[in-house]
Amino acid sequence: MIVVSTWNGRCAASLRLALRMSCDDFAAHLGVSARGVAKWEAQPAGELALRTQDLLDVSLKRANDEVRARFALKMEELAGLPETASGQPSSAVVLGPPPSAVNGPKRATPELLDSLREGLRYHYASDNLLGPRALLPVITAHADSIERLAQHAGGETLDNLLTVGAGYAEFAGWLSQDSGDPAGAIAWYRRALEWAEAGQDERMAAFVMTRRAVQAIGSRNGALAARLARVSLRSESPETARIRTIAAQTEALGHAVHHEAFEADRALGLAELLLADGGADTPEDGDPSSGRYCDMGLYLNISRAKVHLELGRAEEAVSAFTTVLETLPPDYHRDRGQYLSRLAQAYALGKDPDVACSHAEESLAIAVATGSSRTINDLRHLSGQLRPWASRPAVVRFDALLATTA
Numbered sequence: 270m271i272v273v274s275t276w277n278g279r280c281a282a283s284l285r286l287a288l289r290m291s292c293d294d295f296a297a298h299l300g301v302s303a304r305g306v307a308k309w310e311a312q313p314a315g316e317l318a319l320r321t322q323d324l325l326d327v328s329l330k331r332a333n334d335e336v337r338a339r340f341a342l343k344m345e346e347l348a349g350l351p352e353t354a355s356g357q358p359s360s361a362v363v364l365g366p367p368p369s370a371v372n373g374p375k376r377a378t379p380e381l382l383d384s385l386r387e388g389l390r391y392h393y394a395s396d397n398l399l400g401p402r403a404l405l406p407v408i409t410a411h412a413d414s415i416e417r418l419a420q421h422a423g424g425e426t427l428d429n430l431l432t433v434g435a436g437y438a439e440f441a442g443w444l445s446q447d448s449g450d451p452a453g454a455i456a457w458y459r460r461a462l463e464w465a466e467a468g469q470d471e472r473m474a475a476f477v478m479t480r481r482a483v484q485a486i487g488s489r490n491g492a493l494a495a496r497l498a499r500v501s502l503r504s505e506s507p508e509t510a511r512i513r514t515i516a517a518q519t520e521a522l523g524h525a526v527h528h529e530a531f532e533a534d535r536a537l538g539l540a541e542l543l544l545a546d547g548g549a550d551t552p553e554d555g556d557p558s559s560g561r562y563c564d565m566g567l568y569l570n571i572s573r574a575k576v577h578l579e580l581g582r583a584e585e586a587v588s589a590f591t592t593v594l595e596t597l598p599p600d601y602h603r604d605r606g607q608y609l610s611r612l613a614q615a616y617a618l619g620k621d622p623d624v625a626c627s628h629a630e631e632s633l634a635i636a637v638a639t640g641s642s643r644t645i646n647d648l649r650h651l652s653g654q655l656r657p658w659a660s661r662p663a664v665v666r667f668d669a670l671l672a673t674t675a
Contacts, residue, residue, distance in 0.1 A: 276322040279313035287340035299324045319391035327403045377418045393560040400639030401448040412437040431468030435461045449642025475501040476557040479516045491526030514543040518572035525579035583619035606635030610647040617654040626663035
């Protein structure tokens with residue numbers, strides 16, 4: 270499959286022509302303005318914004334073989350670029366084994382490190398809109414490239430590479446988890462923790478442990494999750510205040526999964542105290558949790574809702590998840606699907622199957638669109654909750670829709 274290393278106006282025009290779309294159709298296909306498409310094509314050599322590059326990556330990835338072949342030809346026609354030995358335009362690469370160092374940068378310059386950091390922030394924003402399957406190949410390729418660069422670096426440059434590499438590896442772990450690959454998630458988290466500790470980045474190491482705890486919750490290992498989250502609470506540095514607030518909430522959910530109500534409520538109380546201190550409101554410069562979480566007050570409400578659900582408090586869970594969904598930012602598309610599935614579970618717990626199915630159908634549509642296996646697995650759990658009402662029309666319809674999901 271052809272992959273573009275850097276999208277510019279010329280590459281975007283090649284894809285539009287390969288898809289045989291007008292500027293208006295192409296804009297609608299990508300979800301951007303027609304004026305934006307016209308601007309790209311008027312500046313063929315201009316590099317596009319990273320978020321736009323993500324959208325074009327996804328469009329090319331989803332294209333059929335005919336479109337990809339036309340794209341390769343159009344790239345040659347419009348750019349006048351020679352072919353490589355593989356027969357592909359020289360502005361594109363073929364997915365396969367990682368490219369050798371000959372084909373990539375040989376050393377990590379400050380400019381490259383800044384670009385990697387900025388790119389990761391853009392990818393964080395794209396995650397909630399595009400979902401894990403579109404982003405995972407891009408993120409893992411960056412992580413592998415960073416590892417190759419680290420082999421030839423030392424001193425402060427190596428520390429910086431390890432820190433930014435830990436960010437990419439942690440994000441790859443999260444994307445693997447969300448796409449339904451727990452073994453892959455654990456492998457990436459271990460890699461991220463190794464790099465964070467080698468780079469002497471205490472905040473990143475604490476954050477990776479918290480993310481690993483979230484993964485353990487996904488595997489229903491609440492006791493381990495609580496232990497892992499507690500590791501992130503050991504530091505008392507002001508720089509880790511935000512991560513400790515997140516870790517306390519993760520510990521609470523781990524205890525709730527393990528049916529330890531007293532410990533869950535205690536950990537939530539700790540999170541409230543940490544949040545009240547004010548250190549978690551705004552991320553410090555370089556905080557690895559920056560761009561990954563909503564407002565901390567909203568996040569605490571989400572955690573509290575999850576704890577209520579795990580502990581079987583149906584009425585409290587319905588109320589809490591309803592409030593969360595009313596205040597969730599509109600661009601949190603994937604997360605909206607996740608919390609709708611939890612709200613549906615809360616209604617099922619409260620013996621209201623019709624309302625549960627209504628929210629579940631909306632959740633399923635979002636989960637399919639974003640490729641969130643995590644949400645689909647939650648909905649399969651909900652299907653089991655709904656068995657006492659298996660003959661009700663709403664439940665029959667929901668089960669039929671769920672059955673069509675691979």
